[in-house]
Amino acid sequence: MILRKLNVIFLVAVLFLAGCIGGDDGAEDGNDNSEIITFNHQFEVIEVGGVTGPYSDSYCGYEEDEECHIFVVSITNIGDEDLSISPPYWSAIGDDGGIYTTYTGDGLSKIIPGATTERSLGFDVSNGVKLTTLRFNSQTLDSDYEWLLDSTDIPSYDIVQSFNVMLNVSASSVEDDGDHTLNVTVTNDGLLDFTTHIYRWEAIGDDGIVYEGPDLDGEDGVVAGSTGIVTLSFDVPNGVKLTTLQWDDNANSVNCSIPTY
Secondary structure, X not given: OHHHHHHHHHHHHHHHHHXXXXXXXXXXXXXXXXXXOOEOEEEEEEEEEEEEOOOOOOOOOOOOOEEEEEEEEEEEEOOOOXXXXXXXXXXXXXXXXXXXXXOEOOOOOEEOOOOEEEEEEEEEEEOOOOEEEEEXXXXXXXXXXXXXXXXXXXOOOOOOOXXXXXXXXXXXXXXXXXXXXXXXXXXXXXXOOEEOOHHXXXXXXOOOOEEEOOEEEEOOEEOOOEEEEEEEEEEOOOOOOEEEXXXXXXXXXXXXXXXXX
């Protein structure tokens, strides 16, 4: 009896250790069942390549409420047939519980039996969300028809938004010529440089009208990780006060309230 118990304990320990490597752990079979499966691959995330804006020439991370989270994956084909590994076979789970898919990445689209390769994957992820689990959809060694999801943990990483700018109107006044002048502090904590071109700026008056094309005095831009100051002068009708300042380049936007003056 004692020997039988020891054998059971040893078997459980072996299965537990096997489940620590992507490729053998609790796969999903599409019916909410979980079991130990032998896959035709092994893979792991070996690098978090960055959390940036648009990935290469693709649209990954293009929308202002999304970032492109980039990972480098090492994958080995331990089966006896070519293994497809292009982006549509991959997905990821975020710490918000959402499932994110990808169609972006660099590397081979398939690998031959016995080969190991690295490829990158870029995921469109909502701002503020981290991806925690990477999933690969492939066939098992003992089935030509049943597709299963294999998964592995993604190492923890920091989130740095590509566009992360804060505006603050430190002073506002009406000049003798009638122009309304705003002193604006631009704090750029993102990864992208911020341009102060006059056609990016607008201000909303208490009459509900949007005023554009101010005169600008100050820096042409604020580089990533720095702070700059610009002075904007808007031509505004008598009796109108500006209430909101906004900046927009069609890809990103930011705004702030204007103190009463």
